[in-house]
Amino acid sequence: MRNIRSKLDWLLMPLVGFMIAVAVWEFVSVALCKELPSPAKTWSESRDYVLKPFEKRGEMDQGILRFTWYSLILVAKGYAIALAVGTPLGFMLGLSKTFTKIFDPIIQVLRPVSPLAWLPLGLVLFVGAGKQASELGALFTIAVCAMWPTVLNTAVGVRAIPQDYLNVARVLKLSRSKTFVKVLIPATLPYMFTGFRLSLGIAWLVIVAAEMLTGRPGVGGFLWQEYNALNYARIILCILTIGFVGFALDRLMGCAERCFKTA
Amino acid sequence: MSDYLILDKVTKSYPSPRGPSIIVKDFNLRLRKGEFVCLIGHSGCGKSTVLSMVAGLSEMTEGGMILAGRELVGAGPDRGVVFQSPCLLPWLTAFGNVMLGVEQAFYTASKEERTQIVEYYLTMVGLGESMHKYPGDLSQGMRQRVGIARAFALSPKMLLLDEPFGMLDSLTRLELQEVLLELWRKDRKTALMVTHDVDEALFLSDRVVCMTDGPEAEVGEVLEIPFSRPRNRSALLADPEFYRLREELLTFLSDRAGRPGARSPVAGLDSAPVPKTIPRPAAPAAKHRSQLATTHP
Structure with missing residues (x-):
């Protein structure tokens, strides 16, 4: 009996946690804040969106997974740009002291800037793009905000390469490109993946803010629209969706990270 | 006999706030082709510095090095x-690690030829069964076997060994000494090995070069090791000559007298980082007495 219970612990324990959270939610909605939709009300209001997750009834009236899909595509694009720019930048910072001395201060200044501050600048930058402006602005914001963990972790990883590995490369007189492919990249990979994982988390955070401000269809855009429409139950639906998707993304990256673990 | 490797007045110094600190000074050494020479000395005396300069991993400050008639650069x-x-690179298998070097040394050879070379040397060091394992799955001794295979597989002009068995337990060390000798016997590569194990030096080398303690380390004493090859460890241990040479080496290592100029404490204090100027007690030499000699008195 005891054995079975401990085997199911991974499922039961989190379930207990969720139940407690729902109970607190119910309590707050009944006793403290009447404006907060109760769990039951949230479900009845969100039913259509959850049960027909891919239906499209209008531009801002679509199934929740369809919205999620839009958001994910935008995140994927922005994230790809962030990695494409961030990884080489990280390598350069890790390899060259001069480069670090020149650019590290700028990076430290730009890094803490909030996505909410970047977005308007992104929109201004791409104002010439017309209809595309909001998408390009959002992409710019995602890329700029999500890049830093990749940049910094890659740089740390390159600096942390044991001198032994570099000595091997020198003794064997490997060419620069071969040293890069056979030694530098594999040695840095674990650090890079930690950066990639953190970057993805940030990209997902930024997308919601970007959609809210630009009103693009997506989870964040939907959330903001329902807030304006005074339909608070669906805000909670959006929050839960964002949370679960973020969790799933992080887990996926965790798996990828383990696959590429070297050393 | 012509000299194959010539080290002429090799000097290594680092700049320090109190003027250059000299690690190795005017180090002269000549190796004949096919000779196995051990460089022995206390840890920190600069013997590894000499080796890494010959390897090209560390630049010498002054002096010249010639290998097979050519000046050594890099x-x-x-x-x-x-x-x-x-x-070893942990993301490559034992095979991959050796292949990395072989590809570099034999870039004109075909893929099959290279594979053959790699497999040959890995089999020679006794890793025929586990050549496709990753270093993480190999014991420390097996990893060092891969390291040895990699060095030999390059078919280099000479071998440089930097305390290759220093991190192994004593039994594995003895085993690998045999492996090394066996490989070395095949093509008699000129070899320079750094060690602080007196018995290891006596067993492996044709000549033992003792280095004086740093700073400003230089060649102290050179011992010819007359034992015939192939060598047999138990025969060696039964030879009184072995103990005489061993005694001589240990005496040199524990008693630093007879070193020209090195006794001057002023010069030492002036020119070296603090830890190296502390006079070494004679005691550490006893540590080098190997397990074998004590168990087979």
Whole structure:
């Protein structure tokens, strides 16, 4: 009996946690804040969106997974740009002291800037793009905000390469490109993946803010629209969706990270 | 006999706030082709510095080095280096690690030929069964075998071994000494090995070069080791000559007298980082007395 219970612990324990959270939610909605939709009300209001997750009834009236899909595509694009720019930048910072001395201060200044501050600048930058402006602005914001963990972790990883590995490369007189492919990249990979994982988390955070401000269809855009429409139950639906998707993304990256673990 | 490797007045110094600190000074050494020479000395005396300069991993400040009639500049696969730690790349298998060097040294050879070379040397060091394992799945001794295979597989002009067995337990060490000798016997590569194990030096080398303690380390004493090859450890241990040479080496190592100029404490204090100027007690030499000699008195 005891054995079975401990085997199911991974499922039961989190379930207990969720139940407690729902109970607190119910309590707050009944006793403290009447404006907060109760769990039951949230479900009845969100039913259509959850049960027909891919239906499209209008531009801002679509199934929740369809919205999620839009958001994910935008995140994927922005994230790809962030990695494409961030990884080489990280390598350069890790390899060259001069480069670090020149650019590290700028990076430290730009890094803490909030996505909410970047977005308007992104929109201004791409104002010439017309209809595309909001998408390009959002992409710019995602890329700029999500890049830093990749940049910094890659740089740390390159600096942390044991001198032994570099000595091997020198003794064997490997060419620069071969040293890069056979030694530098594999040695840095674990650090890079930690950066990639953190970057993805940030990209997902930024997308919601970007959609809210630009009103693009997506989870964040939907959330903001329902807030304006005074339909608070669906805000909670959006929050839960964002949370679960973020969790799933992080887990996926965790798996990828383990696959590429070297050393 | 012509000299194959010539080190002429090799000097290594680092700039320090109190003027250059000299690690190795005017180090002269000549190796004949096919000779196995051990460089022995206390840890920190600069013997590894000499080796890494020959390997091209560390630049000499002054002096010249000639290998097979050519001046040595920088590192290269013409010198096979076995490091103290095996230095294998953990994302490559044993095979991949050796292949990395072989590809470099035999870039004109076909893929089959290279594979054959790699497999040959890995089999020679006794890793025929586990050549496709990753370093993480190999014991420390097996990893060092890969390191040895990698150095030999380059077919280098000479071998440089930097305390290659220093991190191994004593039984594995004895085993690997045999492996090394066996490989070395095949093509008699000129070899320079750094060690602080007196018995190891006596068993492996044709000549033992003792270095004086740093700073400003230089060649102290050179011992010819007359034992015939192939050598047999138990025969060696039964030879009174072995104990005489051993005694001589240990005496040199524990008693630093007879070193020209090195006794001057002023020069020492002036020119070296603090830890190196502390006079070494005679005691550490006793540590070098190997397990074998004490168990087979």
